[in-house]
Amino acid sequence: MDINEIICEENKVYSKPELLDEVHMHYCPGCSHGVVHKLVAEVIAEMGLTDKTVGVSPVGCAVFAYNYIDVDWVEAAHGRAPAVATALSRLWPENVVFTYQGDGDMSAIGTAETIHAANRGENIVMIFVNNAIYGMTGGQMAPTTLVGQKTATTPYGRRVDLNGHPLEITNLMAILDGTCYVTRQSVHTPAAVRKTKACLKKAFENAIAKKGTSVVEVVSTCNSGWKMSPEKANKWMEENMFPKYPLGDLKNK
Amino acid sequence: MSEEVRLMKGNEAIAHAAIRYGCDGYFGYPITPQSEVLETLEELMPWETTGMVVLQAESEVAAINMVYGGAASGKAVMTSSSSPGVSLKQEGISYIAAASLPALILNVMRGGPGLGTIQPSQADYFQAVKGGGHGDYHLIVLAPSTVQEMVDFVGLGFDLAFKYCNPAMILADGIVGQMMEKVVLPEQRPRRTDEEVRQQCPWAANGRKDGRKRNIVTSLELESSRMEVINHELQARYREIEKNETRWEEIGVEDADYLLIAFGSIARICAKAQEMAAEKGVKVGIVRPITLWPFPTEAIAKAAEGKKGILVVELNAGQMIEDVRLAVHDRLPVEHFGRMGGIIPSPDEVLEALENKIINR
Amino acid sequence: MKEEIIIAGFGGQGVLSMGKILAYSGLMDDKEVTWMPSYGPEQRGGTANVTVILSDDKISSPVLDRYDVVIALNQQSLDKFAPKVKEGGMLIYDTNGIHKHPVREDIKIYPINAMEATLELGNSKAYNMVVMGALLEAMEYKLPMENVIKGLKKSLPERHHKLIPLNQQAIEKGRTLL
Structure with missing residues (x-):
């Protein structure tokens, strides 16, 4: 059978979201970022927010998010995305502003900006990809790195006496009066992907309704940093990450 | 209002x-x-x-x-x-x-x-x-x-x-x-x-209104050849600003024998010292840079022509004096008088410093 | 016309606000004015002071070392600023609590008992306006009272405008102290 006979509308099972650009992503094969990007692009388009959405990209693996999703973007300094988003949202209250941050950006260098933007109840969406490691810089420890987890800066495994405890920043955000919706999800199965998409949609709805800050944490894999195959990384995440970072809504008001 | x-x-x-x-x-x-x-x-x-x-x-x-x-x-x-x-x-x-x-x-x-x-x-x-x-x-x-x-x-x-x-x-x-x-x-x-x-800032990130191309505001460019171009563009703009926007004030420079150069409120303390010097028959002019960048290099070089010396007065250990020296090279004596740590010099002190460091050097 | 004045005393004596009212009154009289405080806690040996300059012409330095008029409201201020009155200038000081009085032949010295006068008025908050009355009387530059009232109105918040007659009374009382 000729290939061109196969490529036809009735055989289509999947199509690229219209807001996702025709470029090769720089993410490693197996990385969760690509899936989260796709969901963000789908949600924005489906909600008709293309002309009023501004994204704030972080420093970390997602620094180039602005090259992949076809909305306006501001690239923030490391950790400062919530401060940048605060001004973008306050000065353009009709717009919808989201940050897209990793564990270093949100829970290490940007902790102050994260907590205070959420505490002020800025009407923004904060998307937090937590893969428990610094991918961009070559696999160093993150605040969310698990006890015993090996990274470039914890070559013998994270030790509580030396490095402290894994930081559950999302739990912290859930206790703040400024947040209206805090949830922790994953994208490692089709069901989880669908669930996360629904959560993102809710978060964007909250921003439009000016209900306060919404936080969507996506517990993710970094198979390169973890030095595992994508499949093994998914399994490792289920067995090790989920007990520490259990999935589900932490707050929904 | x-x-x-x-x-x-x-x-x-x-x-x-x-x-x-x-x-x-x-x-x-x-x-x-x-x-x-x-x-x-x-x-x-x-x-x-x-x-x-x-x-x-x-x-x-x-x-x-x-x-x-x-x-x-x-x-x-x-x-x-x-x-x-x-x-x-x-x-x-x-x-x-x-x-x-x-x-x-x-x-x-x-x-x-x-x-x-x-x-x-x-x-x-x-x-x-x-x-x-x-x-x-x-x-x-x-x-x-x-x-x-x-x-x-x-x-x-x-x-x-x-x-x-x-x-x-x-x-x-x-x-x-x-x-x-x-x-x-x-x-x-x-x-x-x-x-x-939107009209004034077509580059701004405020939503892709009317289907325009997306705007990305970033300072990141990992490709060195492009990053160098960005640097050249910045430098070209700086030259343009230097050409168009250099601002300064001169008080009594033409007839003066000596110059006081100071910025901000210290220039006003110098103006008082200038009045006091005039009472003693000493002719002092003042150049006050208004834009510190771009620095009025040429204006200072011109003002310094035919002068006997310059005292740069600052609330620091000597910072702007470097730019003054670059402006006049070694054509005349350039000295510094400064107070630090929050002390404000009086006009008397400025005049005394001018006398000690420049006039009677 | 140019009057270079420093008012110095303890923080709570209303030094800064007297300076502000004086400066605003000058402004209402179409003068150029500057008001430069020593700011922050416990400046210069525990005294608060403010330099006020009133002038027909543009004012150069807002910071001075010698003054036409020094108003000293405690011993420390008196010790510090009495030597800084220009030759032919004037020194006004409150005698209350002063044990070492200034001796200078080349300036006019006005010891006043502003504290006692204030107590006679029955409102200790009017102290600085009593002092201001003495200053207005002593200064060569005669600031019209109507502009002082305007200055008061400008410097006091609206809710305190009902106190203006009291302030005026204090100023008039101060004028009699020289």
Whole structure:
């Protein structure tokens, strides 16, 4: 059978979201970022927010998010995305502003900006990809790195006496009066992907309704940093990450 | 609000001037001796009148990044702080300069280094004009010597920032921040509408209205050949600013035998010393750089022609003097007189220093 | 016309606000004015002071080392600023609590008992206006009272405007102290 006979509308099972650009992503094969990007692009388009959405990209693996999703973007300094988003949202209250941050950006260098933007109840969406490691810089420890987890800066495994405890920043955000919706999800199965998409949609709805800050944490894999195959990384995440970072809504008001 | 004559502190004047200019947003964190800026804005509640956003941030770092975000969306935004706080803002300032964004930053300098003192100083000259943050960039630096100039430079600073898509800084000292003088406040200008912002700043990230191509505001470029081009573009803009925007004031330079060179309120102390010198029959001229960057190099070289010596007076250990020396090379003696740590020299001290270091050297 | 004045005393004596009212009154009289405080806690040996300059012409330095008029409201201020009165200038000081009086032949010295006068008025908050009355009387530059009232109105918040007659009374009382 000729290939061109196969490529036809009735055989289509999947199509690229219209807001996702025709470029090769720089993410490693197996990385969760690509899936989260796709969901963000789908949600924005489906909600008709293309002309009023501004994204704030972080420093970390997602620094180039602005090259992949076809909305306006501001690239923030490391950790400062919530401060940048605060001004973008306050000065353009009709717009919808989201940050897209990793564990270093949100829970290490940007902790102050994260907590205070959420505490002020800025009407923004904060998307937090937590893969428990610094991918961009070559696999160093993150605040969310698990006890015993090996990274470039914890070559013998994270030790509580030396490095402290894994930081559950999302739990912290859930206790703040400024947040209206805090949830922790994953994208490692089709069901989880669908669930996360629904959560993102809710978060964007909250921003439009000016209900306060919404936080969507996506517990993710970094198979390169973890030095595992994508499949093994998914399994490792289920067995090790989920007990520490259990999935589900932490707050929904 | 129409034009109005008032008596107010320099810091209060900044707040009034920002509102009347039609500033869209102020983001700041309290620090002496400039907290009156935020206090006055909160008291005036401009969000009820012009719609200006005023926000007390959690830190100077957050405040400058709010300015970065606001500027990236095309709005006229500003922050203010004093020396230790301005050090914290340097990363954000570098990003704003690199991303070619208009913004206004006020530094009401206090004595340092470190936590230092809350008294007046001019020790952040190097930080303001030579970089401060990382990378090859320049701020347009305006040095006010009167409360009226505090008002005027808010407008001038924003105008230049938007004209060149480059951050501007008002480098004031504690004297001009804390003193009260007569000021004429300009008429209230309406804030630009969102539509006007979109037209004026087609590069801004504020939503892909009417299906336009997306705007990305970033300072990141990993491809070195492109990053060098960006640097060349920045440098070309700096040359343009140097050509068009260098400002300075001269008082009694032509007939003078000696020059006093000072910026900000110290130039006024020098003006008093000049009056006292005239009573003794000593002819002294003053050159006051108004833009510290771009520095009035040629003006100083010209003013120095035929003079017997220059005394540079600063509230620091000798910073601007380097630029004065570069301007006049070694054609005449150039000496420095400075007080530090928050001490303000009296006009008598300035005259005495001129006599000891230059006239009777 | 140019009057270079420094007012110095303890923080709570209303030094800064007297300077502000004086400066505003000058402004209402179409003068150029500057008001430069020593700011922050416990400046210069525990005294608060403010330099006020009133002038027909543009004012150069807002910071001075010698003054046409020194008003000293405690011993420390008197010790510090009495030597800084220009030759032919004037020194006004409150005698209350002063144990070491100034001796200078080349200036006019006006010891006043402003504290006692204030107590007679029955309102201790009017102290600085009593002192201002003495200053207005002593200065060569005659600031019209109507402009002083305007200055008071400008410097006091609206809710305190009912106190203006009391302030005026204090100023008139101060005028009699020289």
